[in-house]
Amino acid sequence: MPDEEGHPAVEEMKLGRVLSALADPLRRQVVRELAAEPDGTARKCSSFGLPVSKATLTHHFRALREAGLIRQVARGNSRMATLRRVELEQRFPGLLALMTAESEEHV
Helix, strand or coil: CCCCCCCCCHHHCCHHHHHHHHCCHHHHHHHHHHHHCCCCCCEEHHHHCCCCCHHHHHHHHHHHHHHCCEEEEEECCEEEEEECHHHHHHHCCCHHHHHHHHHHHCC
16 A cells, blocks of 8 residues: 555555556656656655646656655655665666666757
8 A cells, every 4th residue: 555645565565556647758758857866855746847837747746656666755845856766676676777778868
């Protein structure tokens, strides 16, 4: 059962839900950017510079959170996002490496 913030436990992360969340290029961009940061890096959702409204931004981050890709924590009047790197590697070994390879292909 997800916690009070909507973060699923590792064993509750479902491949279909993760792939659905990653199907959107903007959400993949968020995950790739977090994967490129040092482990544990927390960023404000607005720091990604996505070209969408605040409501759409909220939707994208909720999809990532509910799939288990990120953890969000409230800090003042904003939310900070961190990649659930260890949990993702435990549940879906190699997924982040594939995403990193995808970003390198587009350079």
